[in-house]
Amino acid sequence: AQSVTQLGSHVSVSEGALVLLRCNYSSSVPPYLFWYVQYPNQGLQLLLKYTSAATLVKGINGFEAEFKKSETSFHLTKPSAHMSDAAEYFCAVSETGRRALTFGSGTRLQVQP
Amino acid sequence: NAGVTQTPKFQVLKTGQSMTLQCAQDMNHNSMYWYRQDPGMGLRLIYYSASEGTTDKGEVPNGYNVSRLNKREFSLRLESAAPSQTSVYFCASSEGRAQPQHFGDGTRLSIL
Numbered sequence: 480a481q482s483v484t485q486l487g488s489h490v491s492v493s494e495g496a497l498v499l500l501r502c503n504y505s506s507s508v509p510p511y512l513f514w515y516v517q518y519p520n521q522g523l524q525l526l527l528k529y530t531s532a533a534t535l536v537k538g539i540n541g542f543e544a545e546f547k548k549s550e551t552s553f554h555l556t557k558p559s560a561h562m563s564d565a566a567e568y569f570c571a572v573s574e575t576g577r578r579a580l581t582f583g584s585g586t587r588l589q590v591q592p
Numbered sequence: 593n594a595g596v597t598q599t600p601k602f603q604v605l606k607t608g609q610s611m612t613l614q615c616a617q618d619m620n621h622n623s624m625y626w627y628r629q630d631p632g633m634g635l636r637l638i639y640y641s642a643s644e645g646t647t648d649k650g651e652v653p654n655g656y657n658v659s660r661l662n663k664r665e666f667s668l669r670l671e672s673a674a675p676s677q678t679s680v681y682f683c684a685s686s687e688g689r690a691q692p693q694h695f696g697d698g699t700r701l702s703i704l
Contacts, residue, residue, distance in 0.1 A: 522695035
């Protein structure tokens with residue numbers, strides 16, 4: 480079964496600083512990859528998805544992620560953090576032959592003023 | 593456009609009680625899912641339904657049953673609630689595997 484590892488359960492950055500949230504996956508075939516964001520007491524919202532069309536994927540709210548097959552990584556970045564980016568972020572991968580997603584354990588992003 | 597609607601939003605049960613969590617989507621999606629979210633564990637799949645009339649077990653199905661009532665509705669039932677089932681439950685839907693899943697706002701369930 481596929482697995483997803485998110486390094487760092489908590490990340491703290493200053494407002495205006497670079498955001499880097501790490502995601503590594505295990506898969507023997509190119510997967511479909513997703514990043515979701517969850518604000519307090521809400522469901523998950525899609526930030527971006529990778530479906531093999533391009534290795535650099537741009538999402539909403541200024542976020543982007545780069546698929547690196549050699550590193551089996553799909554890290555999420557944003558050049559300049561905003562206070563409104565404070566939330567929990569989940570990386571997810573689709574399972575071959577099934578329609579469900581496997582989620583990482585999540586990274587809580589804190590943005591300091 | 594409501595998307596995915598879950599009811600109730602909050603519920604407190606006593607051990608041994610039963611209840612059904614309701615989920616409906618208005619996006620004409622074929623696939624629907626039930627997840628539970630626990631601190632530090634991300635989302636874990638309980639059951640999913642690839643299409644109307646089919647259901648499959650996910651990662652943590654024990655203690656739960658599901659019904660795909662029609663294309664719009666997918667319910668989750670706890671027959672005899674246990675404290676270990678205290679969690680936040682999310683329903684989601686999608687057009688298919690490569691397509692993003694759309695989530696409801698969750699049901700916060702506490703079992704005493």
